[in-house]
Amino acid sequence: MGSYNNSLIIMQIDYTPMLRTLRVGLEIHQQLATKNKLFCNCKIRDSQKFESIFERKLQPRRSEMGTWDAAAEFESKITNLVKYQTSDEFACLVEADEEPPHPINQEALEIVISVALALNCEIVDNLYVMRKIVIDGSNTTGFQRTVLVARNGYLEIDHKKIHINSICLEEDAARIIKDTEDNRNYSLDRLGVPLIEITTEPILGLPEFVSRVALEIGRLLRSTKKVIRGIGSIRQDVNISIDNGSVVEIKGVQQLSNLQKIIEYEMIRQDGLSKIALKLISKNLDITLLKSTNISEIFTTSSSKIIKKILETKGHNLIAIPLKGLKGLIGFEPYPGIRLGRELGELVKLYGIGGIFHSDELPNYGITLTEIKNIYNILGLDSDLDAFIMIGGNPELLPAVEKSIVKRIEQSLNGVVAETRSATMEAKTIFMRPRAGSARMYPETDIPPIEVNDHSLEKIKQSIPLSWTKIIENVSKKYNINYTLAENIYDSRYFDLFETISSSTLSNSFVVSKLTEDLTNFERQGYDLAKLNDSTIVEIFEKVDRATLAKESVPIIFEKILNGECNNVDDAIGLLGIRPLSDNQIIQAIKDIIEENRDLISEKGDRAIGLLMGRCMSLLRGKVDGAKINSILRKELNMLNINAKK
Secondary structure, eight states, rough: OOOHHHHHHHHOOOOOOHTTOOOOEEEEEEEEEOOSSSSSOOOOOOOOOOOOEEEEOOOOOOOSSSSOOOOHHHHHOOOOOOEEOTTTTTTOTTTSSSSSSSSSOHHHHHHHHHHHHHTTTTEOSSEEEEEEEEEESSSTEEEEEEEEEEEEEEEETTEEEEEEEEEEEEOOOEEEEEEEEEEEEEEEETTTTEHHHHHHHHOSOOOOOOHHHHHHHHHHHHHHTTBOOTTSSEEEEEEEESTTTOOOOEEOOOOHHHHHHHHHHHHHHHHHHHHHHHHHHTTTTGGOOOOOOOOOGGGOOOOOOOHHHHHHHHTTTTEEEEEOOOOOSSSOOOOOOOOOOHHHHHHHTTOOOOOOOOGGGGOOOOHHHHHHHHHHHHHHHOTTOOEEEEEEETTTHHHHHEEEEEEEEHTTSSSSOOEHHHHHTTEEEEEHHHHHOOGEEEOTTSSSEOOOOOHHHHHHHHEEEEEEEEHHHHHHHHHHHHHHHHEEEEEEEETTHHHHHHSSSSSSHHHHHHIIIHHHHHHHHHHOOGGOOOHHHHHHHHHHHHHHHHHHHHHHHHHHHTTTSSSSSHHHHHTTTTOHHHHHHHHHHHHHHHHHHHHHHHHHHGGHHHHHHHHHHHHHHHTOOOHHHHHHHHHHHHHHHHHHHH
């Protein structure tokens, strides 16, 4: 199936009616910049090398009330062997679950309480660490530790009160290195890094307003100067519903710029599923009749490459599930790309199966009309009224996949399914797992309750972060830059770096524009800014400060390093040939351009300056500051005019 543009879909759809019932709850997770991890003394930093590796196979367990969590059960079916890579410097026996957790990190706890007080929350008197079952491999223990710190707060945005449901302190998950059909590989360097989780009550309003709420909460967190900055350090999980329907949780929205698009996409997807449900209900589908049949024999001589690949894998079979009366409904699209077939395809991929085939899209993939007719005959279906789904794979796995497909079709009769989905880089969502419930939580037995008394609260109140407006005013005044530039740099991931560079004699406004406008433009073009590390950026500005590099060369060098043509600043300078010129060399180059354009100067007079400046910049770009070129050019033209008058 072809790809489609998310923005194009939204432009073509009037989703005003959906907005009236749209409800969005935010869960904002931010890593805290503490000296140590949450339950041990390990330092916080990503590992570059690993000393050891061990393996685990995680299994679900009943909660203390004797019930199973749906998300944990599902994860156990799709998660195979898990491998953990560990560094002795940034992980210890606590992360490996070979040693009980140490007492909770007081520094992290105080940061969370200070944020909670800034959000007008009620602080919990006694804090209990809980275990939240997670068996996707991201925690060696099979659970994540979390503690409720505060509740019932609020913040005001545009005179509108946004209610804060809860604020928790929890440990971050392990960093995934590789995910294959056979196993998942994680690094333990991030496991146990302290996180603050801020959860809002459902927000009523436009998607752009929800994004504004996330922005303001993120700004409050940054104002503490106690949070980690950069990609992966903050993420938004989003709970979305329309028409008072089921709530869908979207995990892992890392780019705030994508949040509005993801809300809009999910809103349209949910409305589309409701329209599909109405069609399904009208067909009186009998779920009890959905029993599969092995159809491998039909394709023993098939010319379809994808079918041959499935059956050539040792022991693999093809099965078909009959769907009475559903002709045209598996591929029915109330909106572009929103269809039941896509939902089912996302589901089976988590079992390691590439996808499904369904009759609404056949013939295709080399599958012939004759083979389709044979499937209808074996299943006893009417090709004018009925439909079927085909899946192929290991016969030991297929019954579980079939069961999931049938259950998902049954759920589709109710419209939107309460589930957890992942955000994609294209600002869409894909199925991840069923929604977790209360059965996943139970008390942590290795850590006693933590008392929060009035004395400790009074001390923490002294460190409540300033308001955003006050912080920006202070930054503007301290660095002598206007309010907009101060906001841009403080909002960016480069503020700490800017403070380091600002000690030079360079204009702070110039530095801010390079770190915000230029780098943002490169990111929009798809460049990976991680290739441009802090030390490289500092080196570039140091060379400009020492006048060994022109200001105009900064974005050019950025680009050469980002696109992989060079690994360091000196290589970029050599490749571009932008070694600084002496004043005499600059003057002579400009004189030569003036001499070459005598006729132009005679014809246009003062109006020739723009064209001459362009030709000078073309020759000297990256080698000489533009203001210096302009000054010398005007001086030489003035001398030319004086000599001409004589």
